[in-house]
Amino acid sequence: MAASPLHPPSPLARVRLEDVVPHDGAAAPAYAHAVGALDASLALRGAAVLELPAADAAVVRCALESTRAFFRGRPAAYLYRAGRTLEDGELSPACMADAFRCLGKAARAALSAIARHLRLRTDVFNHLLDDAPLPVNEVSSSELLVAYSHEQLQSAQALMGCRRSSMPVVDRGFVTLVASDHPGIEVCDPNGHWYLADGGSGPSDLLLLTGRALSHVTAGLRPISQYRATNENRASLTFRLMPHANAILDCSPILAAGHCIRQIYQPVPASQFMDDSCAEVHVVSSHLEEPLVSQGNFVSDPSLRSVLSDPLSGAFLEDAMVLQCGHSFGGLMLKKAIEMARCTICNREVDSTSLFPNLALRAVATVVKMEDDRRLFHNAALRKRRKDVTEHADVPRRTGSSSRDDVEHVLDAESPAAVKGVQYPFAVGERVLIMGNKRTPEKFVGKEAVITLQCLNGWYLVKALDSGESTRLQYRSLRKLLEPQTLARMQGLVSLRD
Structure with missing residues (x-):
């Protein structure tokens, strides 16, 4: 002892x-x-x-x-x-x-x-x-x-x-x-x-x-x-x-x-x-400030990105500020703490005039964000390449020959690991259909929405087109909707083939 x-x-x-x-x-x-x-x-x-x-x-x-x-x-x-x-x-x-x-x-x-x-x-x-x-x-x-x-x-x-x-x-x-x-x-x-x-x-x-x-x-x-x-x-x-x-x-x-x-x-x-x-x-x-790992589904171990991001918006803490109690916030959570004049973790009073930047946390958040941006740019370029190859394959497909294997071969040769590891299949501004899962609120399931913000680990902030309400969903709960022009073009091609 x-x-x-x-x-x-x-x-x-x-x-x-x-x-x-x-x-x-x-x-x-x-x-x-x-x-x-x-x-x-x-x-x-x-x-x-x-x-x-x-x-x-x-x-x-x-x-x-x-x-x-x-x-x-x-x-x-x-x-x-x-x-x-x-x-x-x-x-x-x-x-x-x-x-x-x-x-x-x-x-x-x-x-x-x-x-x-x-x-x-x-x-x-x-x-x-x-x-x-x-x-x-x-x-x-x-x-x-x-x-x-x-x-x-x-x-x-x-x-x-x-x-x-x-x-x-x-x-x-x-x-x-x-x-x-x-x-x-x-x-x-x-x-x-x-x-x-x-x-x-x-x-x-x-x-x-x-x-x-x-x-x-x-x-x-x-x-x-x-x-x-x-x-x-x-x-x-x-x-x-x-x-x-x-x-x-x-x-x-x-x-x-x-x-x-x-x-x-x-x-x-x-x-x-x-x-x-x-x-x-x-x-x-x-x-012990974080919940311990459990066999149940009510606790989990926090990841590095969750520590470096704003829990409300998902944005990286590039504007992190230190409160008097020692906790650091940025983005919407910092704004909320200042409005409430209290720390949202320990509930101590917050004086907005005594805040100062957390330079170390900002630097780490910036580095992680740059790495995510680089990966996102690569995935976007890969999606564009996939789209170009698919469009070029339309003509052989209409003539009865199959070029699907050729398309997959080109994409796999270009970056096979990237295709399998894509966690950001949607871009900001794209229209999606909310498929949902057991945790998705019922009012959003089956609704059309638009991507408004890319968050961490494959999560997106989406806005429902009919109600204007926003929610955070992972990419697995979403399905891409074709733009009206693309849908009309595809319908025209089907008519020509028939």
Whole structure:
């Protein structure tokens, strides 16, 4: 186990639980300040600290003492869920029901505060959680890990059969709250630096961390916390706020609030999301700002071109600017961030007068764009050559001889690899028929459109001729339409042949 790192240069935000519960009137400014501090700490440090009120703090201290007495110094862990009936002979530490209730209330308040800072309703995620209070004969999807061990957090993963104890932990739920009687939780910040997160915390403080489900429903606006336990003897309570099994995790609230979401964030059943996350937790990723590679279809690994392009228009970031928070934008996304006066990734305020060019990103984007332009020019020349050869073959075709093999031979001899690797079969201004696929909106399928912009990796921005609406589609979803003059010429040739 690595030695304990130094404390972070900037301490975690310490927020009272009462201050992140929505209030009216005179308490509104304090609530807004607490929500902002909590969210900023999660974005910059990957964690935050919640201070419990006296009554809840007494319950948590009682539960920690009960944990030490229950395990009697033996390293072990126990997973508690509200509503689950104990099996014959099974014992549970005391105060677990009260601790589960207190920590669940704190986790829901933290989730509401995060939603509020994203300009959403404070109850926008409630439909994804268990009913409160929990109905009779129903078991909660959230869980409370009660542990006494020097590697208690990793023991949780061992109970779930997912990860070896020496690996860092990435939780699958919305938020995670950790209470312990001894410091020993290290957190990895967005820059990849590990630090001791609970060095100044006591049994009355809760360490707040974020999980994969929250990152998915916020379209990546809230990064995932990665943490691990140091080699210490300590009793701990780890509460994970999880979605119920029948929930559908989607980003519709984020989209309705005006945020931009990437196509990788597709709606997914919570049960599938949990299964896929558990299957992949043995893979440790150091790039947690981006979604991890999954077996499902709701996440993917970003390509170089996606990083160097504007997610709205697909244009390369040749005008990239750096914001105060460190994120870089260009094109339509930069314009949107300036109009909103907030970063679309971390939601921090943006001052348009303090932006400066990201020269390195501009240079890389320019080089990649030049390479794509060169490939596009070559493909356009090849298409023109194909058209000329085909037109010259019209006369033999009308006389009954076949020159198809000759045409293909000429084209293959000229550039066989280019013919097979063409990803830009259409040019700007060409008319196409939208064939569509399962992801294409129904209102565009079967419509005639015109190519208005070439994007990356074979994607085009097309505009429907009847409605004037635009959408982004890949070349496989499009079919070229002949111009009226060409169509009339072909019809004339058919008439002459008949």
